[in-house]
Structure formats: C-alpha cells, structure tokens
Amino acid sequence: DAGVIQSPRHEVTEMGQEVTLRCKPISGHNSLFWYRQTMMRGLELLIYFNNNVPIDDSGMPEDRFSAKMPNASFSTLKIQPSEPRDSAVYFCASTPNSGGADTQYFGPGTRLTVL
Amino acid sequence: DQQVKQNSPSLSVQEGRISILNCDYTNSMFDYFLWYKKYPAEGPTFLISISSIKDKNEDGRFTVFLNKSAKHLSLHIVPSQPGDSAVYFCAASSNQAGTALIFGKGTTLSVSS
Numbered sequence: 001d002a003g004v005i006q007s008p009r010h011e012v013t014e015m016g017q018e019v020t021l022r023c024k025p026i027s028g029h030n031s032l033f034w035y036r037q038t039m040m041r042g043l044e045l046l047i048y049f050n051n052n053v054p055i056d057d058s059g060m061p062e063d064r065f066s067a068k069m070p071n072a073s074f075s076t077l078k079i080q081p082s083e084p085r086d087s088a089v090y091f092c093a094s095t096p097n098s099g100g101a102d103t104q105y106f107g108p109g110t111r112l113t114v115l
Numbered sequence: 116d117q118q119v120k121q122n123s124p125s126l127s128v129q130e131g132r133i134s135i136l137n138c139d140y141t142n143s144m145f146d147y148f149l150w151y152k153k154y155p156a157e158g159p160t161f162l163i164s165i166s167s168i169k170d171k172n173e174d175g176r177f178t179v180f181l182n183k184s185a186k187h188l189s190l191h192i193v194p195s196q197p198g199d200s201a202v203y204f205c206a207a208s209s210n211q212a213g214t215a216l217i218f219g220k221g222t223t224l225s226v227s228s
Contacts, residue, residue: 033215048215108158
C-alpha cells in the first residue's frame with residue numbers, strides 16, 4: 001500500500017509566484033483533508049472533501065488559496081500569488097469514510113518556502 | 116479560539132520513566148479523541164484513540180485517559196524510550212458525518228537515555 005502521496009516534497013519559490021501542491025489519497029478513501037503546520041498555529045485544517053465535494057473550506061486563509069479535487073485519486077492546493085507568510089509544511093490526509101470519528105492517514109508533507 | 120489545547124509545548128523525560136502528555140478541549144460536542152505522533156520530515160501517524168463512552172484505552176506502553184467532566188485527556192507512555200521522542204498531537208471530533216478532526220498545537224517529547 002503506497003499510502004498518501006504528496007508532491008513536491010520541497011518547494012522554494014519567490015513571492016508573487018503561483019504554487020501548486022499535489023496529493024494522491026489512499027485508494028478507496030472517501031475523504032481528503034489539507035492541513036498547514038506552522039510553529040505558531042500548529043496543525044490547521046484548511047479544507048476537506050467528502051466524495052470529491054468540498055465540505056468545509058472555512059480554514060482557507062484567504063482568496064489566494066484554492067483547492068480542487070477533480071476525481072477520487074487526485075487533489076491540488078494552489079496559492080496564487082504566494083507570500084512569505086505562506087511558508088509552512090502542508091499536509092494532505094485521507095480517511096476511508098465520511099464520518100468524523102475516523103483515523104486520518106497523512107502524507108509526508110510538502111515544505112513550502114516563499115522568499 | 117482554540118478548541119483543542121496542548122498547553123505544554125515540550126516535555127523532557129528520562130528513559131524508563133513515565134511520560135504524561137496533556138490535552139484540554141472546550142467543545143462539549145466532541146466525542147472521539149485521538150493522539151498522533153510525528154517525527155521530523157514525516158507526516159503525523161495515528162497512535163491511539165478513545166471514544167467518549169470510555170475513560171481509558173490501553174495499547175501496549177500507551178494509555179489514554181479521558182475525563183469528560185474536566186474536558187481533559189492525557190496520554191501516558193510507560194516506560195518511555197528514546198524512540199518515543201517526537202511531536203505528539205491531540206485531536207478531537209464529533210462522531211457525525213462530514214466533520215473533521217481538530218488538532219492541538221502539539222507537544223514535543225524528548226526522551227533521554
């Protein structure tokens with residue numbers, strides 16, 4: 001089992017550039033989550049999908065952030081334009097079911113640095 | 116406003132001793148709680164969970180205690196081992212379809228040999 005796959009693992013970009021983070025959930029999982037980890041705020045939920053449909057995007061910081069899940073095996077998180085304060089580790093996670101009481105399986109994360 | 120709080124950013128213990136990591140929550144609708152462990156450069160991995168109908172769940176060296184009246188849970192690791200050194204996240208959710216986990220900020224545990 002490959003687990004949750006994220007790419008790239010590291011991204012360094014300049015302020016103002018567009019950044020796209022990618023996630024492939026575990027096959028058969030129905031829910032997908034995007035998190036951001038920073039020292040100050042810990043692990044924050046940005047958005048999650050159930051059966052490819054966005055359910056709660058209240059954690060998305062601002063309009064510069066957008067996420068899509070065009071099919072059950074792929075999701076993207078886009079930041080346009082990027083800013084230095086977006087520097088963080090971004091995690092994707094998936095669960096088998098749509099309920100809240102479910103173990104989430106995390107990917108290895110993408111470390112984003114915006115200069 | 117944080118719904119899940121881990122007030123101790125770090126904890127240091129000696130190998131063989133007990134490690135106690137604490138977590139408080141504010142939302143009385145939470146009825147399922149989990150602990151995740153995270154090593155550097157890796158994603159968090161599930162460690163242990165507890166439902167609100169229980170007050171204790173044990174898995175080997177790891178035990179989670181839940182005090183619903185105090186809205187408090189704790190993770191006990193005994194005996195602690197150097198390989199337990201990691202960041203530990205407490206998480207909570209309500210057992211309803213379409214809800215997500217809410218995580219605390221994490222506690223960094225360092226176990227010295």
